[in-house]
Amino acid sequence: xxRDLVERARSGDQAAFADLVHxxxxxxxxxxxxxxxxxxxxxxxxxxxLVTIWRxxxxxREPDRFEAWAYRILVNACYAAAPQNRxxxxxxxxxxxxxxxxxxxxxxxxxxxxxxxxxxxxxLDQRAVFVLHHHAGLPLVAVAEALGIPQGTARSRLHYxxxxxxxxFDASRARDSLREGRPA
Amino acid sequence: xxxxxxxERATRAFLDEGSDRTSAxxxxxxxxxxxxxxxxxxxxxxxxxxxxxxxxxxxxxIAVVVVIGVALLIGLGLGTGSSTVGGPGGASPTPAPxxxxxxxxxxxxxxxxxxxxxxTTYTSNRYGFSIGHPADWTERPAxxxxxxxxxxxxxxxxxxxxxxxxxxxxxxxxxxxxxxxxWSAAVAPGTSAAAWxxxxxxxxxxxxxxxxxxxxxxxxxxxxxxLVRFGDDVEAFFLVNNRMxxxxxxxxxxxxVIAAYGGGAKLVEDFLSxxxxxxxxxxxxxxxxxS
Numbered sequence: 349x350x351r352d353l354v355e356r357a358r359s360g361d362q363a364a365f366a367d368l369v370h371x372x373x374x375x376x377x378x379x380x381x382x383x384x385x386x387x388x389x390x391x392x393x394x395x396x397x398l399v400t401i402w403r404x405x406x407x408x409r410e411p412d413r414f415e416a417w418a419y420r421i422l423v424n425a426c427y428a429a430a431p432q433n434r435x436x437x438x439x440x441x442x443x444x445x446x447x448x449x450x451x452x453x454x455x456x457x458x459x460x461x462x463x464x465x466x467x468x469x470x471x472l473d474q475r476a477v478f479v480l481h482h483h484a485g486l487p488l489v490a491v492a493e494a495l496g497i498p499q500g501t502a503r504s505r506l507h508y509x510x511x512x513x514x515x516x517f518d519a520s521r522a523r524d525s526l527r528e529g530r531p532a
Numbered sequence: 533x534x535x536x537x538x539x540e541r542a543t544r545a546f547l548d549e550g551s552d553r554t555s556a557x558x559x560x561x562x563x564x565x566x567x568x569x570x571x572x573x574x575x576x577x578x579x580x581x582x583x584x585x586x587x588x589x590x591x592x593x594i595a596v597v598v599v600i601g602v603a604l605l606i607g608l609g610l611g612t613g614s615s616t617v618g619g620p621g622g623a624s625p626t627p628a629p630x631x632x633x634x635x636x637x638x639x640x641x642x643x644x645x646x647x648x649x650x651x652t653t654y655t656s657n658r659y660g661f662s663i664g665h666p667a668d669w670t671e672r673p674a675x676x677x678x679x680x681x682x683x684x685x686x687x688x689x690x691x692x693x694x695x696x697x698x699x700x701x702x703x704x705x706x707x708x709x710x711x712x713x714x715w716s717a718a719v720a721p722g723t724s725a726a727a728w729x730x731x732x733x734x735x736x737x738x739x740x741x742x743x744x745x746x747x748x749x750x751x752x753x754x755x756x757x758x759l760v761r762f763g764d765d766v767e768a769f770f771l772v773n774n775r776m777x778x779x780x781x782x783x784x785x786x787x788x789v790i791a792a793y794g795g796g797a798k799l800v801e802d803f804l805s806x807x808x809x810x811x812x813x814x815x816x817x818x819x820x821x822x823s
Contacts (some may be wrong), residue, residue, distance in 0.1 A: 378552035428706035
């Protein structure tokens with residue numbers, strides 16, 4: 349992250365903040381979309397989070413920590429938006445699968461479908477840790493810092509999330525094996 | 533391919549699917565909102581004096597001394613009748629019984645909001661109190677102990693209003709729209725509440741003249757204190773047994789964002805109505821503030 353850009357935005361430079369938005373918006377959107385599993389809601393949350401980031405930027409003491417700070421605001425916006433949004437409860441919108449993936453075999457599609465359903469059943473706080481760690485690539489210590497939680501909590505949330513997804517995955521494999529009459 | 537590898541591959545594919553490109557409409561909406569959305573004021577700027585030149589430090593120190601001296605001389609109404617101007621420096625408030633902030637207009641009763649019945653109670657052993665907060669607010673516990681720095685000293689990382697701050701107990705509304713902070717600090721024996729607030733003010737908020745006019749009496753756990761409407765925040769102060777307890781929110785009383793809570797003062801009073809001091813006081817005493 350461009351420290352100078354953060355500092356200029358922090359001092360009220362709207363042009364600098366616009367540049368900053370262009371630099372971080374895709375990353376933040378990707379995180380929100382994966383946590384919420386709803387592209388439309390993720391766009392709404394991203395919008396709210398970016399405006400909050402703008403408002404609170406003067407409070408950011410260390411520009412080098414901008415990304416972690418922004419992640420925390422984004423994740424809190426996800427927490428705030430999810431239960432209040434009717435779409436959250438009613439939508440079962442499967443994310444679009446790229447054309448390049450169309451050649452995937454049935455097993456892969458079945459696996460992803462099971463993971464999708466299992467992921468949707470996870471609490472938001474577990475999803476956030478899982479996405480920040482496995483998608484954004486943050487080490488657990490950085491995940492804990494970004495979310496403002498102890499490392500042990502981040503570790504346990506990741507453990508529970510992984511265990512749930514692995515359980516769903518194994519069950520899917522077992523069902524498919526039974527269907528095909530071969531051992532799992 | 534074993535099951536572990538298959539699981540990793542499936543998880544990776546699951547996480548990688550879809551596009552992360554933000555729509556232009558979203559970006560445009562954000563940038564449009566930014567044009568009309570003011571940034572919050574960083575209340576800790578006055579604390580960050582590391583880059584001040586020596587002459588500027590001297591000027592700032594003199595200004596603080598003059599403000600305190602003038603405030604005491606003209607009797608802002610926050611001190612007790614027994615207070616007198618200190619020594620030649622004028623910066624050492626005269627000892628006064630505590631609490632020493634007489635209410636400009638005593639409240640007939642504490643502001644107890646009926647809505648606080650469902651609040652969650654948070655206990656701060658660090659600062660020696662328990663306090664409630666709305667159940668859907670996020671707690672941000674303090675991980676270091678706050679102390680009012682003497683002179684031009686820096687507060688270090690984390691001031692009372694800093695969302696990433698670590699030295700106050702923080703309670704954050706959904707969406708991070710509102711932050712309420714609560715903490716306490718040891719006060720040098722003999723320091724009056726008025727003197728402490730006057731010393732605190734220029735380092736944390738503004739305006740620092742006419743504080744009495746912006747004050748109202750409030751109560752907390754049977755103690756009387758002052759609720760001050762500063763320019764961009766509302767804070768309540770209670771001096772009990774040589775310890776100042778502070779609860780504040782960091783938006784102007786009339787800010788539209790906080791209107792949903794009845795205004796900044798109402799929100800602080802609601803928090804105060806749930807606050808109780810721990811019988812044993814804080815687990816670890818903070819450093820005394822300047823007197």
